[in-house]
Amino acid sequence: MNAKKTAYLRLLPVAILFCGLCLFAWLKPADDFSLTERRPLAQMPELKGDEVLSGDFMTDFEDYATDQFPLREPFRKLKSFIQFNLLGQKDVNDIYIAQGSAAKIEDPFNEKWVQQNAQKLQAVFESHFQAGGSKAFFALIPDKGFYLADKYGYPGMDHKAMWEAVEQNTGFAQWIDLTGRLDITDYYTTDSHWRQECIGEAAQALADALGVDISQVYTENLAREDFAGVYAGQSALPLPAEPMYYLTSEVLNGATVFDFETNKTTGIYDLEELWGRDPYDLFLSGAAALQVIENPACDTGRELVIFRDSFGSSMAPLLVPGYSKVTLVDLRYFSSMLLPQFVPAQGQDVLFLLSPGILNSVNLIK
């Protein structure tokens, strides 16, 4: 084969591929949102003199060009495939798969942060609730890393040290151990959260400690057959979609949820969210600073305040049958300084139901 023919053979396929991708990139209309990554995509920045001179236009254009590149999702999957399968990396974007379930490598245990956060929570309870006769309870939620990381040799948090530190630093509250009430199959394989239909035993442990009766006859409802959780999107690994269920009962059907931010009253489950950015927002409409669940079926007048994170959205409904009113506070979005204004102390049970990532962080709890 002569040199010219070889050169054409070498050049043409690459040139065709390159030109095709260029044209596609230049002509493709911009998308607004990446459903798998659960984030808005950068848009074409406006060309202004001062933005160009400051370099902001260039930075924004780089974000736009990368975000809006054609075939974004297949390319993300290709990258993960190469990292995971060809380069043999054990995690992709810190997400690994063990026992068929995806989990994230957690930040290392930081005793100082855990102590600080525990002190903050203690101050919240003692300054606001204790005088009203409230009793505090503390349950640390075992996340997926608790069941997978040590067992399969993944780095991250020292869970034993974490649990010991939290228990030692939350002496103001009655400790509730959930670790033996759950196992890895109680969690979505593609998401960080637990499955509501699998956490009955953990809910019962909480109820036993709180001293309330939450027994109910539940109906298991299929919400979606093709739920792909946050880890599926973040890692772009070929994790099979899975069914998502939610539990209903007469009591839950009659309960209402008031959200102080949106000033809206809804039901326990927000079915519209099933088709939104995060289907897990089905439970209590997702992340919220302050919500109150009213349960007209309970006439004891007993109230519960739960300081929670996203795991609480699917757990709190299971505790509703035991209370007339359940207040949900997410201290990541709600300043504890506002508690007297919105959550008057009236001798409520106070449950701190948090996952390790919240306590093992700096400045996340307000």
Added chain:
Amino acid sequence: MLFSSIPFAYYFLPAVLVLYFLVPFRFKNAVLLAFSLVFYGWGEPVYLILMTLSILMGWVFGLLIGKYRGTKRAKLFLTASVVTSLGLLGWFKYADFAVENLNALGLNLALPRVALPIGISFYTFQILSYTIDVYRGNAESQKSLVNFGAYVSMFPQLIAGPIVRYADVARQLESREHSVEKASLGVRRFVIGLAKKVLIANQLGQLIELYRASSQPSVLFVWMYAAAFALQIYFDFSGYSYMAIGLGKIFGFDLLENFNYPFISRSISEFWRRWHMSLGGWFRDYVYIPLGGNRVKPLRYVFNVLAVWALTGLWHGAAWNFVLWGLLFAALLTAEKFLLGKAMAKLPGWLVRVPILVVLLISFVLFNASSLSQAAADVGGMLGLGGLPAVSAESLYYLRSYGLLLVMAVVGATPLVKNLALRLEKGKAFAILEPVVLCALLLAVTAFLVGGSFNPFLYFRF
């Protein structure tokens, strides 16, 4: 703008290619100059003024030196060129370092806090090579400002080299061949260089970040870090040089090689004949030989080597760890010349290469340290000092996770793959296989860029 970015690969590059090949030859350098200025101004528009000033000064001094060559005036203009070029480099690169050191001696001066313009070390050395070569009579002065501007600012090698000497491309600026053969070789070079940077160097960079953030440091992890950094900087730097040479070929230029499998070297002096060859050549021709080179008395030779390597260290960054890094090589090269050279030549290859690799790893750890104390901690960790455990669960995990990549990088840093390709090239299947591999690499690189992989820029301090 980085080569390893979507805006460069899929917006800037097609635009410059279309316009470059549309215009007649007499406008091609103007197109290159215009796009090179856009390329440079993309990240730091304000430094376009500095770049333009440097080009203008280099061009004017070159004309004056050429006009008065052989007279005292030429020497005067050369001195002015060297002083102004090094003055600008000194201010923008070394002002803060100098003030910090003066303050350490007891002064209380305010830090000027000067930001380092990207690529200033590269284009300053190119301008100096031009004016010196014109003075020496090795090159004619360039009459066209556009041609000279294109030479200084040419985007393929502007921010990460290789340092192109004017004499090497003077003729090509006036007339060069564009052909399918050359372009196809350029495309191959560019795609392979991009893959070296994005698929290997950037992934190794992630391991380095993990080491820095480690909560369980261990001796194993420090060695993994040292190996990962040495390989990262090699694949990053040689990948950029590959891309530059490839782009140069597409635009008709033949740029000189910058790397030649340095990690297979049997001596430190051989390593420096294979690593960043354009910088080594520059210091050899414009500093070392004018100082007398090696044809001097031993003491003077030691001084020459120390001077060149202290400057080489400082060229890489304004910090003492770079100076120490340079002086380490000065000491090694001196020891090789006077003490070890003959013995090393007689030893079996592996017996020489292994200790050389260990020394190189230590040198790169020193190079990458953010401070002398960090350098001491890292090097101490490699030697088992500092009470680090031999291994930790974390280091074992990352060894499992990055082991294959490290092995691939080690193999890729030797001529094995190249030799295999050369052998396969003789077969007919290669003609089909090669474009398939290149397309696959382009797709893989694009996937990593779209997926937002770790993409550091290692040359900000050069």
